[in-house]
Amino acid sequence: MPTQFKDALSLIKRSEFAHPFLISSVLSSEITAVIVGFASFTSLLPAFRWVASQHRMATTSSKNARKKEVKKETGLGLTYKKDENFGEWYSEVVVNSEMIEYYDISGCYILRPWTMAIWETLEAFFDLEIKKMNVKNAYFPLFVTENVLQKEKDHIEGFAPEVAWVTKSGQSDLEIPIAIRPTSETVMYPYFSKWIRGHRDLPLKLNQWCNVVRWEFSHPTPFIRSREFLWQEGHTAFATKEEADKEVLEILELYRRIYEEYLAIPVIKGKKSELEKFAGGFYTTSVEAFIPNTGRGIQGATSHCLGQNFAKMFEIDFENEKGEKAKVWQNSWAYSTRTIGVMVMVHGDDKGLLLPPKVAAVQVIVVPVPYKDADTQAIFAACSSTVQTLQAAGFKAEHDLRENYSPGWKYSHWEMKGVPLRIEIGPKDLANNQVRVVRRDNGVKADIPVASLVEKIKDILISIQENLFNTAKQKRDASVKVVQTWDEFIAALNDKKMILAPWCDEEEVEKDVKTRTKGELGAAKTLCTPFDQPRLPEGNSNFCSSLLQSHNFNDLIDHFVSSDFFYRFICLKIFFFVFKIF
Numbered sequence: 001m002p003t004q005f006k007d008a009l010s011l012i013k014r015s016e017f018a019h020p021f022l023i024s025s026v027l028s029s030e031i032t033a034v035i036v037g038f039a040s041f042t043s044l045l046p047a048f049r050w051v052a053s054q055h056r057m058a059t060t061s062s063k064n065a066r067k068k069e070v071k072k073e074t075g076l077g078l079t080y081k082k083d084e085n086f087g088e089w090y091s092e093v094v095v096n097s098e099m100i101e102y103y104d105i106s107g108c109y110i111l112r113p114w115t116m117a118i119w120e121t122l123e124a125f126f127d128l129e130i131k132k133m134n135v136k137n138a139y140f141p142l143f144v145t146e147n148v149l150q151k152e153k154d155h156i157e158g159f160a161p162e163v164a165w166v167t168k169s170g171q172s173d174l175e176i177p178i179a180i181r182p183t184s185e186t187v188m189y190p191y192f193s194k195w196i197r198g199h200r201d202l203p204l205k206l207n208q209w210c211n212v213v214r215w216e217f218s219h220p221t222p223f224i225r226s227r228e229f230l231w232q233e234g235h236t237a238f239a240t241k242e243e244a245d246k247e248v249l250e251i252l253e254l255y256r257r258i259y260e261e262y263l264a265i266p267v268i269k270g271k272k273s274e275l276e277k278f279a280g281g282f283y284t285t286s287v288e289a290f291i292p293n294t295g296r297g298i299q300g301a302t303s304h305c306l307g308q309n310f311a312k313m314f315e316i317d318f319e320n321e322k323g324e325k326a327k328v329w330q331n332s333w334a335y336s337t338r339t340i341g342v343m344v345m346v347h348g349d350d351k352g353l354l355l356p357p358k359v360a361a362v363q364v365i366v367v368p369v370p371y372k373d374a375d376t377q378a379i380f381a382a383c384s385s386t387v388q389t390l391q392a393a394g395f396k397a398e399h400d401l402r403e404n405y406s407p408g409w410k411y412s413h414w415e416m417k418g419v420p421l422r423i424e425i426g427p428k429d430l431a432n433n434q435v436r437v438v439r440r441d442n443g444v445k446a447d448i449p450v451a452s453l454v455e456k457i458k459d460i461l462i463s464i465q466e467n468l469f470n471t472a473k474q475k476r477d478a479s480v481k482v483v484q485t486w487d488e489f490i491a492a493l494n495d496k497k498m499i500l501a502p503w504c505d506e507e508e509v510e511k512d513v514k515t516r517t518k519g520e521l522g523a524a525k526t527l528c529t530p531f532d533q534p535r536l537p538e539g540n541s542n543f544c545s546s547l548l549q550s551h552n553f554n555d556l557i558d559h560f561v562s563s564d565f566f567y568r569f570i571c572l573k574i575f576f577f578v579f580k581i582f
C-alpha cells in the first residue's frame with residue numbers, strides 16, 4: 001500500500017461503509033443465487049413461529065446489552081460520536097431515530113414510518129413534476145425469465161452475480177428459474193417494441209415506483225447499499241436524439257431539486273466518464289453529493305441517454321414521418337431510498353438525526369412543561385390549541401402529552417428523531433401568552449407571542465431549511481481542492497478532499513490514476529465532468545502537462561497538449577470530478 005494512504009486508510013477502516021467498492025470480488029463466488037421458496041401459508045406457520053421466537057430472543061439480548069451501554073453514556077443519547085466513529089454513529093442514528101429496524105437477512109432493512117414519510121414527500125414532488133412532463137406511471141412484474149434477462153447479455157454480464165433467483169415452489173423445482181428484477185430494462189423493452197409502431201406512438205414515457213433486488217456482497221449499509229431498495233425508474237422512448245437529450249437534463253434538474261430544495265444537500269451535476277457510465281447506455285449524467293466525514297463523493301441519482309443501443313437489441317422500431325423504418329432514442333433515470341441515507345449522513349449530529357423541515361414527518365413538536373404547582377390542564381390545553389393552529393396553517397405539528405416521560409426525556413427523544421423545531425409551553429409561557437421555541441439545528445431559543453405564532457414559525461422553518469443547506473454547502477465547498485500537480489493530488493486525497501483535477505478525458509489516464517491510488521480498500525475514481533466549469537486562474541497553460549509529467553505520461557503529452565483539456569475532480573479513493581477547460 002502506498003504510504004501516502006496510511007492516514008486515509010486508518011480513517012476509512014473506522015468507517016463502516018467505507019469498504020464497498022473495494023472488496024466486491026471477495027465473496028462473489030460464494031453465493032451466486034438466492035433461493036426463494038413458495039409454500040402454502042399453513043405449512044409455513046411453524047416456521048414463522050420459530051423465526052418470531054428467534055427474533056424475540058435476539059432483540060431482547062441485544063436490547064439488554066444496548067441498555068447497559070446507553071446508560072453508561074448519556075442516558076438517552078448516542079454511544080458514538082459522528083466525528084469519532086462515523087460508521088457506528090450512522091447505524092445507531094438510523095435505528096435510534098426510528099427510521100430503520102435491522103432485519104434477520106443481511107442487507108435488508110425495515111423502513112419504519114419515520115422513513116416512509118420522507119420517501120413519500122420526495123415521491124409526491126417527483127411524481128407531480130414528471131406528470132407535468134407527461135410521463136405516465138405503470139407497473140411491470142417483479143419477475144423476469146432467464147431468457148429475457150439474458151437478451152441483453154453485454155450489460156448484464158458484469159452484474160450477473162447480483163441477480164437473485166427463485167428456483168422453487170414449495171418443495172418442487174420450478175420448470176424455469178425466474179429472476180427478481182435488479183432493474184427493469186429487460187422486463188419493459190420487449191413491450192416497448194410491441195407498443196411502438198409509428199411516430200404517433202412516440203414519445204412513450206413510462207415510470208414505475210417499485211422495489212428492486214441486487215444481491216450485493218460488499219458491506220451493506222442502511223439506505224446506502226441494501227439488497228432490496230425502493231426507487232422510481234423512468235424509461236422513455238423518442239423519435240429524435242434532441243428530444244431525448246432535452247429530457248435527460250430536465251430529469252437531472254428534478255434530481256438536483258430533490259437534493260438541494262428538499263434534502264438541503266448541495267450536489268454537482270455532470271457527465272460520467274466512459275469508464276463510469278452505465279455500460280448499456282450512450283451517456284450518463286448524475287448528481288454527485290459529498291460526505292465530509294468519509295471524504296467520499298456519492299452518486300445521488302442518474303439520468304441516462306441510452307441512445308439506440310437497446311432499440312437495436314429489443315427491435316424497438318417505428319415508422320417515421322417519411323414512412324421510413326427508424327430506431328427509437330431512449331432514456332432511463334432513477335433515484336432511490338439512498339437519498340435518505342445521504343441526508344442522514346450530511347445533516348445528522350451527536351444528538352441524532354436532523355431533518356430538513358421540508359421532508360420532516362413532524363416539523364414542530366410541542367412539549368408541555370408542567371412544574372409542580374402549575375395548572376397542568378391549562379398547559380395541556382395550550383399545547384393542543386398550538387398544534388391545532390399550526391396544523392390549520394399547514395404545518396406538520398404534533399404534541400407529546402405522555403405523562404410517563406419527563407420534559408427532558410422528550411427533548412432528547414425528539415432531538416434524536418431530528419424534529420427541526422420544538423415548542424415548550426410552561427406556566428410562565430401561559431402567563432405571558434407566549435411559547436418558547438428551540439431550533440434543532442443550532443439550539444437557538446426564542447419566545448414567540450401566541451398572536452404571531454404562525455408567521456414566526458414559518459420564518460424559522462424556512463431559516464432552518466436554508467441554514468442546513470448553507471452549512472452543508474460550506475462544508476462541501478471547503479472539501480473541494482483544485483489541484484495542479486500529482487503531488488497535490490495525492491496530498492488532497494489523503495486529506496479527504498474532493499478533488500477538482502485537470503483531465504484530458506483519456507481512459508488511460510483515468511485507469512492509471514486508479515492503479516496508482518489503489519490501496520487495500522479501493523482507489524480514486526472519477527465522479528463526473530461538472531457542467532459548471534470553474535474559471536481557471538490566469539497562466540495555467542502548464543496545468544495539465546504538470547500533472548501529466550509527474551504522472552509519467554510524457555509520451556502522451558504532445559498528443560494531449562494539442563487536444564482539448566479538461567479539469568476533473570478527484571475524491572478520496574473513489575472519485576474524480578472533471579472540469580473542462582475552455
Ligand code: 86X
Nearest residue numbers: 156159162163182183233278332333334
Ligand atoms: C444499471 C441502469 C438504469 C434504469 C438506471 O440507472 C436507471 C433506471 N436502469 C441500471 N444496473 C444494471 O443494469 C444492473 C443489471 C443487473 Cl442484471 C444487476 F444485477 C444489477 C444492475 N445494477 C445496475
